[in-house]
Amino acid sequence: xxxxxxxxxxxxxxxxxxxxxxxxxxxxxxxxxxxxxxxxxxxxxxxxxxxxxxxxxxxxxxxxxxxxxxxxxxxxxxxxxxxxxxxxxxxxxxxxxxxxxxxxxxxxxxxxxxxxxxxxxxxxxxxxxxxxxxxxxxxxxxxxxxxxxxxxxxxxxxxxxxxxxxxxxxxxxxxxxxxxxxxxx
Amino acid sequence: xxxxxxxxxxxxxxxxxxxxxxxxxxxxxxxxxxxxxxxxxxxxxxxxxxxxxxxxxxxxxxxxxxxxxxxxxxxxxxxxxxxxxxxxxxxxxxxxxxxxxxxxxxxxxxxxxxxxxxxxxxxxxxxxxxxxxxxxxxxxxxxxxxxxxxxxxxxxxxxxxxxxxxxxxxxxxxxxxxxxxxxxxxxxxxxxxxxxxxxxxxxxxxxxxxx
Ligand SMILES: [Zn+2]
Ligand SMILES: [Zn+2]
Numbered sequence: 001x002x003x004x005x006x007x008x009x010x011x012x013x014x015x016x017x018x019x020x021x022x023x024x025x026x027x028x029x030x031x032x033x034x035x036x037x038x039x040x041x042x043x044x045x046x047x048x049x050x051x052x053x054x055x056x057x058x059x060x061x062x063x064x065x066x067x068x069x070x071x072x073x074x075x076x077x078x079x080x081x082x083x084x085x086x087x088x089x090x091x092x093x094x095x096x097x098x099x100x101x102x103x104x105x106x107x108x109x110x111x112x113x114x115x116x117x118x119x120x121x122x123x124x125x126x127x128x129x130x131x132x133x134x135x136x137x138x139x140x141x142x143x144x145x146x147x148x149x150x151x152x153x154x155x156x157x158x159x160x161x162x163x164x165x166x167x168x169x170x171x172x173x174x175x176x177x178x179x180x181x182x183x184x185x
Numbered sequence: 186x187x188x189x190x191x192x193x194x195x196x197x198x199x200x201x202x203x204x205x206x207x208x209x210x211x212x213x214x215x216x217x218x219x220x221x222x223x224x225x226x227x228x229x230x231x232x233x234x235x236x237x238x239x240x241x242x243x244x245x246x247x248x249x250x251x252x253x254x255x256x257x258x259x260x261x262x263x264x265x266x267x268x269x270x271x272x273x274x275x276x277x278x279x280x281x282x283x284x285x286x287x288x289x290x291x292x293x294x295x296x297x298x299x300x301x302x303x304x305x306x307x308x309x310x311x312x313x314x315x316x317x318x319x320x321x322x323x324x325x326x327x328x329x330x331x332x333x334x335x336x337x338x339x340x341x342x343x344x345x346x347x348x349x350x351x352x353x354x355x356x357x358x359x360x361x362x363x364x365x366x367x368x369x370x371x372x373x374x375x376x377x378x379x380x381x382x383x384x385x386x387x388x389x390x391x392x393x394x395x396x
Pocket of ligand 1: 189191192217221222223224
């Protein structure tokens with residue numbers, strides 16, 4: 001491997017190590033990164049510190065237990081953790097299970113394609129950059145939407161974020177997975 | 186294999202990803218995503234945005250014992266919630282709403298049947314069974330209505346809807362969906378308000394049938 005080629009991020013590498021090898025040190029690294037961010041994120045919806053930590057605990061345990069569902073060719077770790085977090089918050093606060101789409105059936109490939117992972121990471125990085133460059137009021141609107149505090153009528157279709165490129169990256173990952181599923185049958 | 190031509194609007198997918206949709210709509214969107222790779226990709230793009238928001242949120246220090254608590258619990262036994270698989274025309278999320286059992290159909294007359302999955306303050310969601318050539322009773326909407334075709338197809342003033350297609354209707358649309366020739370049309374219909382019929386007689390029947 002060329003020294004100059006970009007590397008998969010530490011977080012993604014840790015998540016893959018948790019998924020493939022049940023690596024506890026890698027999990028501890030994920031905990032150190034996500035737990036304080038999750039607590040801050042959860043408390044922004046008005047949840048108290050104690051209950052927020054209970055949710056953080058549930059989310060981190062789900063990260064460990066459902067690691068086999070993580071597919072780095074489709075999602076960055078933060079996107080995957082975000083989904084688990086919102087589902088758990090809805091379970092706890094509304095006392096109901098959010099209906100979820102079917103899983104795609106088979107585990108993602110154990111040896112993921114590094115170039116596709118890097119592409120997903122790059123798109124996610126650009127998305128984060130775009131979010132940080134938004135005007136404060138526009139950014140606040142986006143944050144509220146993804147904290148579940150706006151109805152679908154209030155969410156404008158024009159977010160001002162470049163979702164097109166990441167969408168096609170994810171689509172590529174899904175196509176590949178579907179292709180692999182077909183070959184299995 | 187049919188091609189899906191009517192998709193979930195992006196604002197609806199964003200609201201679903203963000204978790205602000207009432208449960209009846211969330212079920213319809215989850216079922217559509219289960220059938221539609223395009224909307225799954227768009228949904229996952231919204232999760233990526235959620236991930237970016239999570240990454241840029243200011244942190245709060247967690248209590249000292251939390252990490253060791255979590256590490257201690259990694260191998261604790263857990264009772265897994267059952268996962269409902271797709272069965273026939275019904276995608277996983279619909280099977281979950283049916284608790285794994287076949288729908289319990291109730292006749293609405295003229296061969297039209299319904300099976301109510303939930304009906305509460307946050308709206309209602311039901312399965313409708315419409316024989317070829319029959320119409321969903323003429324109705325207008327108080328709010329938003331999502332209709333997902335699971336079997337057969339129907340047509341109304343706005344077009345033709347086949348398996349996997351999602352129709353989004355609101356107050357401004359008065360429509361009469363009619364099942365096309367072929368297999369009976371089965372669809373999932375979610376509303377944030379009870380449907381009301383326009384014609385006099387069905388309106389009288391409304392409390393009886395909870396439509
Ligand atoms: Zn779609
Ligand atoms: Zn309607």
